Amino acid sequence: MSKGEETRRQIVATALTRAGEIGLEGVTLGSLADELELSKSGLFAHFRSKEALQLAVIDEAEQRFVDQVIREALRAPRGEPRVVALFEHWLRWFRLGDHPRGCIFLSLSAEYDDRPGPVHDAVVSSQKRWLEWIRGAAERAVETGHFRPDLDPAQFAFEFTAIGMSLQFQSKLVQDPQAERRAREAFGGLLDRSRISH
Template sequence: MSKGERTRAVILDQALAMTSTDGLTGLTIGTLADRLGMSKSGLFAHFGSKEMLQAAVLDRAAELFADTVVRPALQQPRGLPRVLALFENWIRWTLHPVLPGGCPIQAASIEFDDRPGPLRDHIRQHQEDLRRVIMGAVRRAVDEGHLRADLDVEQFAFEGMSLCYGFTQIYRLFQDPKAESWVRLAIQGLVERHRT
């Protein structure tokens, strides 16, 4: 790994933390450079434009989510355990955030849902990837006979994901510990309702 690649990684780590609290737009090259003790222009040269920096941040955030939430869940046995692990890891991702400001992609979703361009495309792609992972796991749970055969996979995914989105929003705003048991009970109910 060359010097440039190493520095780039360090920059992205800090940029990720900054984005999580201030948003993709709030991310600023000047203060980012300050926190890293390097010059604006030196940092800038690694990305070529602010938009490319933001895109790199999004991709890195998606990697982090995959490493923390998705990948560990995929090591669970296929079927219901894997579905449960996905939701459980997602809940833990919110309860004990790796990044100080919570999930940058969810924040960026709302920040950019009205701003066409490559950044919104990136966000859509990452969210769609997550949806496909969840739907795949649910479908396999049906195939394994853990969930009812007549289950509407898209509907199930929507409800589960909505609960996680809503939980994140409520928990982050109010820091109310009750939200944890609410979302757990809700997910549990969702699964229980469609069990064979």
Template sequence: MRKGELTRQAILDVAVRMARFNGLSGLTIGSLASACDMSKSGLYAHFRSKEALQLAVMERNSEQFSEEVVRPALAKPRGVARLQALVEFWMQWYAHPGGCLFLAAGAEFDDMTGPLHDQMVSDQRRLLDSLARIAATAVDEGELREDTDVFQVGQEVFGVLLSYNWMSRILSYPDAAERAWTAFNRLIESYRV
């Protein structure tokens, strides 16, 4: 990477961390410039607008999710083991200080129109599609019934993950992970061959 690309990447990493705490709407060129020890004009040269910055942060967040959750899960054996790994890494993702930017963006942009809403919807669909595709590998491997609706599995696993995040982060239930795994295992057993 060239120096400008490295600088932009470093800025976006800081911006993702900040947005996890303050949401994308709370992210400003000024606050980010201060956190990066840059001038506003120097930062503005990289993004040109707050919306461009927010979109770039959403993209970087997706890249980080792929690096921390999807790729390590894909390294596991195909099938239920891969789906379990995805859930495990996803639960770790929720433990980031400040929370999950995907969830924050969903709450911020669900009733809006425009590029930020569209990107949020695209990100959410990719998350569900990842779950469905990995569930499909379990069908292909003969671990789940051939008539399994893999998108339904994806939606239900997503529900387990969302519930886990709520019970763990918001309500601080100490057994949130255990209950999430109980729900996940019950779900998988209902589709077993």
């Protein structure tokens, strides 16, 4: 890997971390350059616009998410086990992280839900892909007979993501140490309701 590529990576990685703390819009070229001990113009030259940097950050975040959550979950057998794996790896993504803790996409979603432009569009489409993954996994669980045939997969995805958001909220903002336990409890309930019989 060339030198320039290497620094570019470092810039994006650091920007990603800061974006999780103070928001993507709040990540400033000057402060970023200071932290990386680069000149502002030297840093800027890698992207040629702030928006390009922002899009690069989102791209990097999604790549990591696919690697650490989706790809990992795909190793579980399809049906309910894969749905569970999706949830468990999502929890892991919340917990650890180069990003300080919690999911950057939730921060990004809140930050750009009312702000049009290419960055908004990138956030939206990445979130749609994530929702689609959950919906698809639920759909397969219906096909394999783990879940009720009359289950609405989109409704399942709605409640699935709801749990993650509440987790982020309660663990980061309100600092409830039991947040993760609560999330697991809620997910267990969701699974119960989704299964055959009862």
